Amino acid sequence: MELRKKILSWIGISVWIGLLVLPFVGIRQAALITTAILLGGLLWSAAVRLSGSAGMSSRFRTKTAEMNRRLMPWRSFRPTARHRFSLFVLLGAVVLLGPLGMNNYGVDVLTLAGIYIVLALGLNIVVGMAGLLDLGYVSFYAIGAYTYALLSTQLGVSFWIALPLGGLTAAAFGIVLGVITLRLRGDYLAIVTLGFIQIVHLVLNNWDRVTNGPNGILNIGRPALGPFVFSQPIHFYYLILTIAGLTILAVNRLSRSRIGRAWIAIREDEVAAQAMGVDTTRLKILAFALGAFWAGLAGVFFAGKFAFVSPESFTFFESVIVLSMVVLGGMGSIPGVVLGALIVVILPEVLREFASYRMLIFGAALVLMMIFRPQGLIGNPRRRVELRPEDDVATTSGRPAV
Amino acid sequence: MSPSLLKLEDVHAYYGPIEALKGISLEVKEGEIVALIGANGAGKSTVLMTISGALAPRQGRIEFLDQDITGLPTHEIVGRGISQVPEGRRIFPRLTVNENLEMGAFLRRDRHEIDADRATIFEQFPILKERRSQLGGTLSGGEQQMLAIGRALMARPRLLLLDEPSLGLAPIVVRKIFEIIRAINRLGKTILLVEQNARAALTLAHRGYVMETGRVVMADEAHALLSNPRVREAYLGEG
Numbered sequence: 001m002e003l004r005k006k007i008l009s010w011i012g013i014s015v016w017i018g019l020l021v022l023p024f025v026g027i028r029q030a031a032l033i034t035t036a037i038l039l040g041g042l043l044w045s046a047a048v049r050l051s052g053s054a055g056m057s058s059r060f061r062t063k064t065a066e067m068n069r070r071l072m073p074w075r076s077f078r079p080t081a082r083h084r085f086s087l088f089v090l091l092g093a094v095v096l097l098g099p100l101g102m103n104n105y106g107v108d109v110l111t112l113a114g115i116y117i118v119l120a121l122g123l124n125i126v127v128g129m130a131g132l133l134d135l136g137y138v139s140f141y142a143i144g145a146y147t148y149a150l151l152s153t154q155l156g157v158s159f160w161i162a163l164p165l166g167g168l169t170a171a172a173f174g175i176v177l178g179v180i181t182l183r184l185r186g187d188y189l190a191i192v193t194l195g196f197i198q199i200v201h202l203v204l205n206n207w208d209r210v211t212n213g214p215n216g217i218l219n220i221g222r223p224a225l226g227p228f229v230f231s232q233p234i235h236f237y238y239l240i241l242t243i244a245g246l247t248i249l250a251v252n253r254l255s256r257s258r259i260g261r262a263w264i265a266i267r268e269d270e271v272a273a274q275a276m277g278v279d280t281t282r283l284k285i286l287a288f289a290l291g292a293f294w295a296g297l298a299g300v301f302f303a304g305k306f307a308f309v310s311p312e313s314f315t316f317f318e319s320v321i322v323l324s325m326v327v328l329g330g331m332g333s334i335p336g337v338v339l340g341a342l343i344v345v346i347l348p349e350v351l352r353e354f355a356s357y358r359m360l361i362f363g364a365a366l367v368l369m370m371i372f373r374p375q376g377l378i379g380n381p382r383r384r385v386e387l388r389p390e391d392d393v394a395t396t397s398g399r400p401a402v
Numbered sequence: 403m404s405p406s407l408l409k410l411e412d413v414h415a416y417y418g419p420i421e422a423l424k425g426i427s428l429e430v431k432e433g434e435i436v437a438l439i440g441a442n443g444a445g446k447s448t449v450l451m452t453i454s455g456a457l458a459p460r461q462g463r464i465e466f467l468d469q470d471i472t473g474l475p476t477h478e479i480v481g482r483g484i485s486q487v488p489e490g491r492r493i494f495p496r497l498t499v500n501e502n503l504e505m506g507a508f509l510r511r512d513r514h515e516i517d518a519d520r521a522t523i524f525e526q527f528p529i530l531k532e533r534r535s536q537l538g539g540t541l542s543g544g545e546q547q548m549l550a551i552g553r554a555l556m557a558r559p560r561l562l563l564l565d566e567p568s569l570g571l572a573p574i575v576v577r578k579i580f581e582i583i584r585a586i587n588r589l590g591k592t593i594l595l596v597e598q599n600a601r602a603a604l605t606l607a608h609r610g611y612v613m614e615t616g617r618v619v620m621a622d623e624a625h626a627l628l629s630n631p632r633v634r635e636a637y638l639g640e641g
Binding site for chain 2: 258261262264265268269272274275276277278279281
């Protein structure tokens with residue numbers, strides 16, 4: 001099948017992107033882009049085909065495997081514990097020391113990426129693990145941010161006390177949304193959660209006496225440790241780095257726990273999960289609550305960093321951005337989601353010079369992703385098995401029956 | 403006389419305003435295979451749903467091990483020792499065979515015993531062992547049915563509910579599945595079986611109930627039902 005279909009799909013994709021960029025870059029460049037994508041795509045398919053072994057006799061397959069090993073040694077590379085450790089140390093050093101050599105703008109971008117990593121990991125619990133499509137996720141971010149904004153400006157509560165409180169308030173609202181939407185799945189759930197964020201947005205915008213409406217809340221207290229007040233971008237970078245690190249640890253633990261397994265079972269088949277004895281009601285609400293908790297934390301940090309919140313920061317569009325991080329990186333995969341958040345925050349900054357159509361490039365990239373890597377950049381290992389069953393034959397003799 | 407494991411007394415259940423079960427009474431004794439047969443829409447699967455807690459009866463009483471389990475949530479009923487093989491198998495398609503079995507033992511915490519049970523199931527179903535790292539969705543229909551049965555057994559149930567195990571399977575595979583059910587019963591598991599394939603079910607079972615439009619219309623030893631002229635005409639396609 002493959003080759004003809006692949007060629008056709010590449011032709012379609014390149015022409016489509018060419019048409020998309022046409023109004024921005026003119027016909028010449030559009031044609032150039034189209035050709036470039038087409039050629040690149042065909043070369044890529046050819047490379048994949050040559051290196052792949054599908055449909056070959058077993059002898060030939062061993063031979064090509066041998067060739068591959070010689071031509072592309074990295075494909076048979078299996079990281080050992082030592083490799084992992086060195087990589088971990090290297091990554092840690094870059095993350096800890098890298099920003100010291102950056103200007104404030106760069107540090108701010110990374111800080112923003114940190115906020116989104118926390119948000120995306122929280123949403124990953126709801127969407128990636130439990131399989132509940134929540135489009136209103138950013139409302140919990142807003143609730144966390146406003147919780148701190150109000151606690152700080154009205155009562156003078158410190159950042160450190162507000163941090164867990166903001167998370168818990170968001171989690172409480174998460175439970176409310178979870179209970180309301182208990183019986184809904186898929187599209188219907190998406191619509192109701194979409195309604196939820198509109199409600200939150202409207203309340204923030206119109207409840208002047210409390211939220212100060214569209215003007216937002218100013219002069220929110222900065223976090224402080226004794227006499228040391230967080231003021232420089234780099235201070236906030238290390239703060240969000242700590243929060244994100246804790247989030248990764250917690251979410252990782254969670255995904256390996258019984259609760260994590262139960263969520264995956266619900267995502268795969270809710271009826272079957274129930275038949276296995278999973279209390280689906282409680283676990284779905286728990287997914288909403290825990291997801292919302294991290295969004296609340298991110299919200300408190302947001303308010304502390306910018307010392308200002310307004311409804312404008314918490315729109316449906318933000319929800320879509322966070323969702324795209326989860327999908328782009330790979331639903332259910334923690335490293336994938338972190339990578340997705342980094343790319344979605346940093347890529348538009350890198351593309352600044354293409355200002356007006358960087359979102360277009362971004363959209364095109366997302367669509368391409370869905371065609372060629374539907375499992376995300378770093379897919380869940382489980383889904384990788386599904387898409388490349390031949391890597392798994394070590395323990396099974398049979399090929400899949402379908 | 404072996405003691406009664408499960409007992410339904412005058413169970414009425416509704417889907418919205420529609421009365422699906424109009425007073426069902428039945429009994430399953432320790433060590434039996436009981437078949438529940440009847441036409442499409444007679445309410446067979448609804449009976450299983452009320453037992454497993456997916457549907458709460460509006461009236462009547464369900465007893466398991468002499469305790470009232472009427473209206474308990476599903477996870478508690480599974481915890482008490484009733485596990486089900488749902489209609490259409492409902493394998494977790496993107497979990498491996500191994501993980502599917504693990505999910506079956508979700509409510510258990512006795513790690514060693516779980517591993518031992520899985521080894522037993524691999525002995526009973528060698529094909530599952532062979533395919534243990536394969537994704538559930540890539541198995542054939544018959545293999546999926548075996549996996550669904552194995553998964554339900556992982557809960558160490560006292561009573562196994564089977565909903566249409568022959569659904570969508572080739573006759574030769576159906577025979578195999580029914581042999582497996584018989585073997586499981588010989589090892590001491592009590593089984594309540596819902597089937598449209600009345601002949602196969604009654605051949606396998608010790609006793610049978612015949613349902614029509616929400617009521618039990620006949621109850622007897624399975625071999626007696628097999629030779630009953632009314633059953634032969636209506637359910638075995640003989641005139």
